Amino acid sequence: MAAPRAAAASAKQVTRRNFAEAARELGAHLESCDYVAVAAQKTGAPTGWRRALPVDTAETAYLKAKVAAESFQPLQIAVCPFLLRNSSPSTLVAYPYNFHIFPRDELQLGMPSYSFYCQSSYLSTMANAGFDFNMCIYDGISYLSRVQESFARQKICTPHVRPLLPLQSTSVADSVFKSRIKSRIMHWRKGYAEPNKKDDGSLVSSLSRLILGGETYGSRPSISIDVCSDHQVQLVLEAVNHISDDLVPLVVPDKVGAARAVCVIFTSSKEDKNLLLMDIQQSEEEKFCGFREVIDLLSSSQKPIVSYNCLNDLTMMHSKFVAPLPPNMHEFMCSLKMVFSSVVDVSHLWRQIGPLRKAKNIQAALSYLQRQYFVPMEIKIPEQDTAKVVSTENIVFLWGFRGKSVKELKSYLPGLHQIFSEDFEVKLLDKTCSALLFRNSGTAMQLLKEISSESPSLNNFFSEGLKAAGFEVYRKVCRLGLWDSELAEALERVSAEVAASTLSECNSSQIYWNSSLMLDLKEYLEC
Template sequence: MYFRRYLCSQTAAAHRRRYLRPVKQVVKSNFSETLAEIKESIVSSDFVAVSLQKTGSYSAPWQKCLPIDTDETAYWKAKRAAERFQILQFSVCPFSVKASKLIANPYNFQLFPRHEVKAGMPSYGFLCQSSCLASMAQEGFDFNACIYNGISYMSRAQESAATVQTRSVLLNGGGLLSTSALSVADVIFSERIKTRVKNWMNGCNNQHKTGDYLISSLRKLVERSENYGSRPSLTIDVCSERQVQLTSEALKEFVNIVLVRPLAKAGVEAVQVVLTSSEEDKNLLVKEIQGLEEEHRRLVSGFREVIDLISTSQRPVVVHNSLNDFAFIHEKFLAPLPPTTNEFSSSLLSVFPHILDVNHLMKELGLFDEMNNLSSAISYLDSRFSASIDMEVSYEEKTDCVDVHGHSVMKVCQLFVKLCSILKISLEIPEGGHTQLPALLQCSSNMLCSSDVRDPCNDDVRIWTSKSRTVSLRNLVFLWGFRRGMSAQDLKDVLCNSHDVFSEEFDVKMVDRTCAIVVFWTPGVSKSFLGIMDSGECFSNKLENMILEGLKAADYETYRRVCKSDLWKPNLAECLAQATDETVVFSGAKMQQEKSVICRNNDEMINLDEL
C-alpha cells in the first residue's frame, strides 16, 4: 500500500515546490512547441549539460564500474546496463558563462518508449530496479503522467528501418533510368501505365458529362480511382522498386499530376497518382505532403529531435558520468552499442565531438572519492575553495506551476563552472569559437572511461577510489569460496604467514560479499601464488582448511571473461566459478576435437586417386 501511494499523481504533487529555480517540464503535449525554444537556447549557449534518470543501472555491487575495471570491462558493464534499463527523464541545460555569471536554460523531458507509428517494429521491453523506482517515487515522480504523456522516440537505426516500412514520399519523375537499360518487359509495362493514366485522366475530365452515377461509380471501381483529400487519385500496384522507377519515368510528361508513395499495407507496394487542377494547385499539394512527411518524421523520431539538435550545434556536452550516460544515449537514440570500446568511442565522437566529464575535472584537483553525489561534491568544493557562482535561469515561470524534477542537470552546470573557476579555466567562449575548447578543457575532453586518464598502453588500475596508487592487472588475484561473513582484514590475517609468497607486501579488498581481490605489490608474486594453488602445495593449517572447504583463485583474465559473457549472476563468485569451469570444459573439448580430427584424417580420408 505504501508503494502504491508513491505511484499516484496526488502524492507526487505533494513533493513539489522545493526549489527556488524552476525547470521547464516537457511532456508529449508541449513537446512540439518546446523544440523551437530549446533550439534557440542551444544555439545561443556555449555548452550543453545533460543528466539522465533511469529505471536502473546495475543489479549487483560488482556489476557497477569499479576502480579495478579497465576501459574494456567498464564499457561492457555500461553496455549491459544500457541494453536492459530505460531512460525515464532526460534533462538538458544549455548554458553560458558571462561576466562570472552562469546563465542556464534548463529543460526536463519525460520519456516513455512506445510506437507512435505502426511500423512493424518489435515491442519495447526493459528492466526496472526497485531501489531506483523507490527513489524516484520519494522525489515525487509521477509515473502515471510519464507512462501516458511521456515523449516517445526512436533511434536513428530504428527510424531508418521504420522509414523503409512506412515511407510516404513524393516521387519526382524523370532521370531515374537510362533508356538503354530498359528491357522489352520494361517498355511494355511503361506503355500500359501511360495508357491507363491517360484514360483515367480523360475520365476525370469528362466526369461532369456523365449523367449515370452508376456508370461513374463502376468506372472508379474498375480503375481503382479514389480521392486523395479532395483531389481525384489513381492507385497503381507495383511489385518492385524498379517498377516504381519505371512508373515515375513513364509519367513525367503528365504535367498536372503528383506521384506519391503511400504507406505500405500488408507488404503491397503502390504508387498513387494525384490529379491537380493547375500548377498552383500542384505546388500547394506538394507543400501539404511535405508538411505531413515532416510531421510524420517528428512523430517517428520523437525525443531524438533534441539529440539531433545538440549534435548539430557541435556544442561541448557536459555530463557527470560520461561512460554510463553516453552508453544509454547511444543505445536509445543512435544505434545498438558496438562490441568494443574503440568502436563505441569512434561512433559516439562522430556525433558529439566534445564531451566533458566533471569527474575527470575533479581528478585534476587530485580528488577521487568526493563525486558519489552532486550535492556533496558542490558542498565539498564550497567548503575548501572560494568559488561562488551566481546563476541566472532564463525560464522564469511561477514555481508553484513547475515540477522540481530535472534539477540534477543544474547541479552538473554548477559543479562544472566551479571546477573550471578553481582550475583557472576561462569559459567565456568568443563568438564562433565553439569548436575550439580552452587548452585545459581540451586535455580533459572525450575521456569516456575512468581509466582514460592513464596511458592507453598501460594496464594499471586503481584498487581504492580514494587513492591514486595503481597496480598492474597481472598482480591481481580473485579469491572466492571463503566462509560467509569474512572481511578483507579476516582474509588478510589468514593469508599472512601462510606461505612465503605472502612475505612480500600485499593487500586484500572485497569486491562483493562473496569475492575478494588480493593485490600483490611485487611483480611476479601473483603468478607464483596461482601456481601454488593449482599444484596443491602446502600452506598453513588455516589456509589449507579454507582450500579444502572450497577456496578458489583466478587471475584477471577470468574476471574479464565474466564481464564479456552474458551469464551474469548476482554474486561474482558464481560467475568466476562458472567461467573457470567453462575454460576447463572448453579446453578438454578442444583437445578431444583435435584428437578426433587427427583420427579422421588418418583413417577415414578418401584418396580420390585410388578410385
C-alpha cells in the same frame, strides 16, 4: 572580479503533447549555447559486483555499463543548454528540459521493447522526489533507435515521393498507357485549375468532383491512379511531369511494400506545393523518429556534451537511440564519436587542470576552483579515496573466506602462507569475493602459479577452502556475461578453463585502486 551568476529557470516538462514545440525551442537554444549538460533517470542500476568496481579496467567497466544499458529503461532525459554571457557581471544562463519518455510500441513491431528491469528502491526514490509515473506512461514520448527506425521503414509502408528515373525503353503498350493516364489527369486537373466561375452550389460541385474521379489528400484535391508494377509507376510519374508543376505524385505501397497506386495531388501555388512537400517529410519523420529527434539535434549542434556519469549515460543513449551496443569499448567509442564528437565528464575535470592534479580529493579540487574562478557551486559528491593507478598484474581475486570482514581477512591470511606477509591491501567486491592488491610486482603472479601447481606450501590455504584467480579470469567472466551469478560462483566456473600456462600471457591494464570508477572518455575517442 565579480562572480558569474546562474540565471534561475524552472525545467520545461516535455511530453508527447508539447514535444514538437519543445524540440523547436531546444534547437534554437542549442545554436546559441556554449555547452549542453545531459543526464538520465533510469529504472535501476547494477548492484553487487555488477556495479563499477575499483578493480575494473576500461574494458570490464564498459561491459558492465553495456548490460545495464540493455537491462534498464530511461524514463526521463534531462537536457540543459548553457549560455555564458560576457556581460558585467558575467551571467550563466541555463535552459533546462525534462523529456519524459516511454518505450511505447506504437508501430506494433515489437520495438523499442516489450519489457525491461526495474529496481524497487529506484522507483521509491523517484516517487519520493515527486516523479510523475502517470505522465511518463500515458504521455511519455515514444522513440526508436536509428537502426530500429531503418527496420521500421522497411516494414511500415507509407505514401512517399519517388524521384523520376529515365525510362530505358518503352513499348507501344507503354505509350498507350501513358497517353491514357495523361489525358485522364489533365481532364481532372482542368476541373480545379479552371473552375466554372458560376457558383453551382455544393451539391453540383460535389457531383462534378465525383464525375471527375477526384479524392482529397488532406484539404487538397487528389486523384488515384492504379498501377501494377514499378515500370507503370515511372510511366505515371513521367506523365505527371509533362502536365504541370502544380501536381505532386505520391507512390502508395501495399502491405508488402510494392507500389499499388500513384496519388496525384493538386496544389494551388508554388508556395502551397513547397508546404505540402515539407508536411509530407515532417509527417514521415514524426511517425518514426520520436525522442531520437533530440539526439539528432544534440549531434548536429556539435556542442560539447557534459555529464557526471558519462559511461553509464552514454551507453544507455547509444543503446536506446542509436544502435545496439558494440561488443567492446573501442568499437563503442568509435561509434559514439560519430554521434557526439566532444564529451566532457565532470568527474575528470579536476584531473585535467594542472594545479588540481596534486589535489588529494575532489573536495580540495572544488575548493581550488571556487577560489580561482569565483564560481559558486553546490555539488554533492560521495567521499572518494586517492585516484591510485596500479596494474592488473598485481591483483588477485579471493573467495571462500566464509563471510570474513576485510579487517578479519587481512589479519587471517598471513598465517596461511608467507607470501601474505608482504604488503597488500584488501577490497571487498561483494559478499562472496574480495580483491587483493600486492605492492611488489610479481608477487601476485607467484601466488597464482603456486595455487595452479597445488604447491604443498599452500596446504593450509587449500584446507580452509580458499580459492583464488587472476585478473584474466575476471576479465573472461565479464566477457561471458555471467551477471546472474555471485562473483565467486562466476570466477569458480571460469577459473577451471584458464590454464596455468596463460598466466604469464595475460594482458595487463591499469586500474584506479580504491576510488570510484573514473574513465575519461577523451582517452578513447581516437579511433
